Amino acid sequence: MFRKLALATALVAASFTTAAADKYEFDGNHTNVVFSWSHFGLSNPSARFTKVEGEVLLDTADLTKSSVSVTIPVDSLRTDVAKFDEHLRSPDFFDLAKFPTASFKSTKVEKAGDNKLKVSGDLTIHGVTKPAVLDVTVNKIGDHPMAKKPAAGFDANITVKRSDFGLGAYVPNVSDDVKIQITTETLKAGEAKKAG
Structure with a gap:
C-alpha cells in the first residue's frame, strides 16, 4: 500500500513538473548560429547555419527545469562563397551526403550566476556524439512587443575541437578549436496573439 501511494505521489509530482515547462519555438528570423576558426593564424573566417529546428521547454519559474532540443540541417551552411560552401559540405x-544534420539535446540546466546558465547535453556533428556544455546568457523573458505573445531570448557560446567529431582536416594549420556563437529569440507555441 505504501509503495503504491509513493508511486502515485511521484507520478503526480512529475506531471506538475512537466506541466510547468511550456513549449517555445525558435524564431528563424532572429536566430543565428555562427562558427569561426583560425586560418593559418592569418585570419579568423566564419560561417553560419541559416536554419534551426527544434524547441525549448521553458520553466520560467525555475529555469533549471527547462530543456532544449535542436537540429540543424547542414545544407543550410553559408559562407557567402559558393565554392567554399561546397568544400565545407x-x-x-x-x-x-552522409550526415545531413547536426544536433544538440540538453541533459541538464544549471544556474551559473545572474542571468547565466550552464546547459549540458549531447552534441552530435558528423555522426559523432560528444558531451558538451553551453555557456548561456538569458537576455530577456517576457511578452514580445510585436508578436504579442510570451517570448524568451538567449545568447550561448561554446568552443569545440572539430577533430573530436572526425572533422580534423588541415589541423593544426587550420585551428582545431572552433568557436560557436548562438543568439536566438523563441516564442511560446500555440499562444494566440493578444488584442491591441
Whole structure:
C-alpha cells in the first residue's frame, strides 16, 4: 500500500513538473548560429547555419527545469562563397551526403550566476556524439512587443575541437578549436496573439 501511494505521489509530482515547462519555438528570423576558426593564424573566417529546428521547454519559474532540443540541417551552411560552401559540405568536412544534420539535446540546466546558465547535453556533428556544455546568457523573458505573445531570448557560446567529431582536416594549420556563437529569440507555441 505504501509503495503504491509513493508511486502515485511521484507520478503526480512529475506531471506538475512537466506541466510547468511550456513549449517555445525558435524564431528563424532572429536566430543565428555562427562558427569561426583560425586560418593559418592569418585570419579568423566564419560561417553560419541559416536554419534551426527544434524547441525549448521553458520553466520560467525555475529555469533549471527547462530543456532544449535542436537540429540543424547542414545544407543550410553559408559562407557567402559558393565554392567554399561546397568544400565545407564535402567529405573533407561535414560530409553532407552522409550526415545531413547536426544536433544538440540538453541533459541538464544549471544556474551559473545572474542571468547565466550552464546547459549540458549531447552534441552530435558528423555522426559523432560528444558531451558538451553551453555557456548561456538569458537576455530577456517576457511578452514580445510585436508578436504579442510570451517570448524568451538567449545568447550561448561554446568552443569545440572539430577533430573530436572526425572533422580534423588541415589541423593544426587550420585551428582545431572552433568557436560557436548562438543568439536566438523563441516564442511560446500555440499562444494566440493578444488584442491591441
